[in-house]
Amino acid sequence: MKTLRFQYFGEPADVLNLEETAIPVPGPGQIRVTVHACGLTPADWALCRGLFPGSLPRGIGLEVAGTVDAVGDGVTDVVPGDRVLGVPDYVGMPVAGASEFSVLSYWSAIPASLGYVAAASLPMAVETAYRSLDQLQVVAGTKLLVHGAGTTVGFAAVQIALLRGAQVFATAGATYADQLRAFGAQVTNYGEGMAERIKTLAGSSVDLALDTAPVNVSSSVFSSLPDLIQAVGNDPRRVLTIVDFAGAARLGTRTSFDADEGISIDDTGKPVVDAAAAERLARELRHTVLGEFARLAADGRFMIPVARTFPLKEWRAALEISLSGKARGKLILIPDRMS
Numbered sequence: 001m002k003t004l005r006f007q008y009f010g011e012p013a014d015v016l017n018l019e020e021t022a023i024p025v026p027g028p029g030q031i032r033v034t035v036h037a038c039g040l041t042p043a044d045w046a047l048c049r050g051l052f053p054g055s056l057p058r059g060i061g062l063e064v065a066g067t068v069d070a071v072g073d074g075v076t077d078v079v080p081g082d083r084v085l086g087v088p089d090y091v092g093m094p095v096a097g098a099s100e101f102s103v104l105s106y107w108s109a110i111p112a113s114l115g116y117v118a119a120a121s122l123p124m125a126v127e128t129a130y131r132s133l134d135q136l137q138v139v140a141g142t143k144l145l146v147h148g149a150g151t152t153v154g155f156a157a158v159q160i161a162l163l164r165g166a167q168v169f170a171t172a173g174a175t176y177a178d179q180l181r182a183f184g185a186q187v188t189n190y191g192e193g194m195a196e197r198i199k200t201l202a203g204s205s206v207d208l209a210l211d212t213a214p215v216n217v218s219s220s221v222f223s224s225l226p227d228l229i230q231a232v233g234n235d236p237r238r239v240l241t242i243v244d245f246a247g248a249a250r251l252g253t254r255t256s257f258d259a260d261e262g263i264s265i266d267d268t269g270k271p272v273v274d275a276a277a278a279e280r281l282a283r284e285l286r287h288t289v290l291g292e293f294a295r296l297a298a299d300g301r302f303m304i305p306v307a308r309t310f311p312l313k314e315w316r317a318a319l320e321i322s323l324s325g326k327a328r329g330k331l332i333l334i335p336d337r338m339s
């Protein structure tokens with residue numbers, strides 16, 4: 001079968017190749033799926049650059065929708081032919097989701113009315129947004145700012161916070177600003193002066209801010225965190241960033257990796273995760289909420305916008321768009337025999 005993977009750490013365009021390999025075998029508690037759609041995320045490129053240590057080769061593609069093809073020992077909730085979305089084991093597997101077949105460690109049923117592409121767009125955005133809102137303790141009545149709500153994670157965070165009853169303010173580019181407003185968020189553009197614009201929209205400081213805007217780690221001088229700290233009334237502990245680790249270290253905001261042993265930030269602002277921490281992080285992810293959000297998506301009450309789909313063999317075009325920082329929605333690979 002064909003699978004997209006890397007044999008060495010490095011820049012994704014240099015180290016990724018579409019290779020022929022044996023169809024993987026699911027271990028105990030795992031399932032194998034025929035992949036119909038695989039979402040790409042910036043985390044894939046971080047994996048290529050060595051985010052998590054571990055054996056090589058390693059696959060990319062952390063969001064999968066497909067049909068169950070085989071089940072490992074102990075799996076009783078699905079049978080071959082069932083439609084599922086889920087997450088491959090990305091810490092140590094030679095094959096992940098950008099592949100004709102994939103082995104999943106976490107999965108949920110895809111409701112009948114939800115397509116494979118829409119299903120494959122959910123896992124990373126939902127899991128990251130849900131976990132970040134839990135970390136910030138966003139509840140009904142919280143005045144929350146989501147910075148970078150045009151990212152798939154930010155777009156998910158806005159919807160999940162609104163479902164929790166929060167009052168949501170957001171920064172976003174033109175692509176999805178109107179859609180975010182239609183959900184119920186108050187939206188302004190990001191960039192210079194945004195702290196003041198948010199305060200004007202909110203009538204005062206907001207309670208909490210979530211930063212999901214992509215940063216150029218080599219130029220953290222352009223960090224948005226000072227604006228976000230200002231927007232929450234100058235308390236950096238009310239700001240959580242999932243992206244700007246160098247800025248967080250300088251300014252004292254929270255990060256996705258708060259108080260996690262085994263994770264440090266290198267000179268360029270990138271997190272460096274040791275093997276034990278990588279295993280622990282994988283276990284602590286909020287994959288249990290995927291089924292609920294698949295059902296909400298099927299009911300038309302939640303969505304992640306899909307920018308474009310690509311045949312698996314055209315992965316380089318998808319990579320280029322993703323690396324531009326302007327994906328404007330989810331980029332999805334479709335294995336060639338499904339397209």
Ligand SMILES: NC(=O)c1ccc[n+]([C@@H]2O[C@H](COP(=O)([O-])OP(=O)(O)OC[C@H]3O[C@@H](n4cnc5c(N)ncnc54)[C@H](OP(=O)(O)O)[C@@H]3O)[C@@H](O)[C@H]2O)c1
Nearest residue numbers: 042148150151152153172173175213214242256326327328
């Ligand atoms: N720490 C974690 O656990 C974790 C997990 C997942 C993802 N992440 C990180 O979270 C970020 C978002 O991930 P994603 O997959 O959702 O990204 P994405 O959808 O690929 O983000 C691209 C979007 O970012 C927006 N954007 C670009 N420059 C911006 C800026 N300067 N300010 C605000 N928005 C800007 C653009 O939308 P507009 O149309 O609005 O300009 C663009 O379409 C990534 O940096 C990713 O690495 C972290």
